[in-house]
Amino acid sequence: MSDSASPDDDGDEPAPGLRKIIHVDMDAFYASVEQRDDPSLRGKPVAVGGDGLRGVLTTCSYEARRFGCRSAMPSVTAKRLCPDLIFRRPRFDVYSAISRQVREIFLDYTPLVEPLSLDEAFLDVTDDDRGIGSATRIAELIRQRIRDETGLTASAGVSYNKFLAKLASDQNKPDGICVIRPGEGARFVAGLPVRRFFGIGPRGAEKMAGLGIETGAELAARDIDWLRRHFGSQADYLYRAARGIDLRRVKANRARKSLGTERTFDKDISSGSALREVLERIIALSWERIAKAKAQGRTVTLKLKHADFTQLTRARSLARPVATRDEFSAIGHALLDEVLPLAQPVRLMGLTLSQLEGEEAEPSGPPVGGTAQLPLL
Template identity: 70%
Template sequence: MTDDDSDNAFEPMGLRKIIHVDMDAFYASVEQRDDPALRGKPVAVGGDGIRGVVCAASYEARKFGVRSAIPSSMAKRLCPQLSFVRPRFAVYRQVSKQIRAIFDEFTPHVEPLALDEAYLDVTDDLKGIGSATRIAELIRARIKAETGLTASAGVSYNKFLAKIASDQNKPDGLCLIRPGEGARFVADLPVRRFHGIGPKGAEKMERLGIHTGGDIAAKDMIFLRQHFGSQADYLYRAARGIDLRRVSANRARKSIGAERTYDHDLSTGPALHEALEKIVALVWADIDRLHARGRTITLKLRYADFSLKTRARSLDAPVAFRDQFAGIGHALLDELLPLPQPVRLLGLTLSSLQGERGEGVTPPRDEQLSLL
């Protein structure tokens, strides 16, 4: 584990050179960049209404415990001086395109994960720079010069380790994990740092006496499969610093959707149909822009008591027209009427996609709207 710029050990072993670039508090940093009055102050991007949710938080806000996905009301209690800013996704997408253009100058092998992060495979070293760590440094410098924003980067021989490394020295940091160092690095890693292990998974592991990657590595496959099922293979490999996944420049989008949480519960059929029509317009705009076609339409309702209900319909042929998409969505809603209780969230998704031509750096609408 190191952050110096020597990664010559990659070459003799014929290993991949992977960089994971992660923008620092991206949405909040863009807002602070564009509004000098917000610089150095705790900022939350998101809605500040009764049911608002924090979409992103500046590092100044994180010191108070403000994090993405927590209710805005909780964020205000944690940090009374918190400034809320409504999301500007058009701006974030434009900045993301600037960053993507920088990536593309160094390698065609770019796998975006969201607007603010991506994997890069720089094994081929098209510019003859000679070091993956040096490439990461040049990319970070270019991002800072062209956007005024900082990025952190992780460099290693697989995606799992590169992603972990990018978080190691945040913000505005860089970390290199060389070949032969992966298992040792992961051994001391808290299980919460493993991608895919959420709070509930971490709690389960703690009950089993598992606190670090080394604790996972000490368990055999029989134990892991008994307690973690299909996740066992991933845990077994990750705990040893192994990840065989390739950087995929054309990673397919699985679905396109939108959902909206309302300040006041919707309790009548007409109100729900009116709200659904607005969501249809948002989703179809993305479907049309991406030239995507899919066969499965899923309606999602979250009731006032937070219970969830979904209805889905799969067709033999892809949905071809907006009216067809809207009609099926409204028909699925009719199946759930009359309501057993008021609705606080409504969503609609198209999946089983084919012929999709995504830009790769644009998040699906459900990622955007569910955070407002």
């Protein structure tokens, strides 16, 4: 039912005792870094990504968002909406260095930090190791230090579980904070459009609208049996989310699911020899990342996206981890050979290694649970 990432779930039992959770989200992170480092860009619409015919926005500044530009939008569409849009190529080495700097700030307040990406993370500050007194004050101190030490702004959500904290961090962006206290979760969720729920993308929201559900309150009015008939394995998550319930832990040192590379071509490719040549470059980039991370995995997956945006994947799993670059390469080429010749041209190719060592299977959402005694924030 979802056309975006599913809500994560670590599968653990609920953490005992009371919890205070902060979700910190950097504001338009990549674009803000570009504006910080080039003062001439400040106050102007900026996009990070490729500006060619096949380019896609990785992110864009708030000035660009006022024109309707957004992440994952084709660059040609963004330029049509905002003719003055300024493009900058991503500098992931810079973004990664700043992300590490911000993470060190987090770790000054709690060891329980769960990064979701370079620009956002959950923090469990229940134990209040520094005796600051409240999660809200900790969030404010973190936001101030990020501003002082990086020259960037971050928004924060503070609540008694991860689901609500993430919703709250988006509530007063940019450079804002929102606190959802115990007893307020269900009421807060009731007034939100369901498209704001993590895991519900545009198509999922469209399906819900067709069933008469556009707000959290309308979702909460449906019983679990009705939700299971219409949404299958997502039903339990939706039932809990509509009531502001989420008993997942903040999980530090979160395991990576896969490593690899994908590339969008400037022009569609249909030739087998050309695709094999591109695959060699993707293999080299992917294995460099795998080796750097010292990762070991058992499944190699080839991903192809056609000119009409339909997607084709092929995967092969071993009983043991893939041992060498040559073995990784051989599997990748064998997977490509399985689908050649192609019925239509390809616009994107990717190759990943997954089922990494230490990875555990995860259910589709947090387990259904009751309420618990919750701390004041």
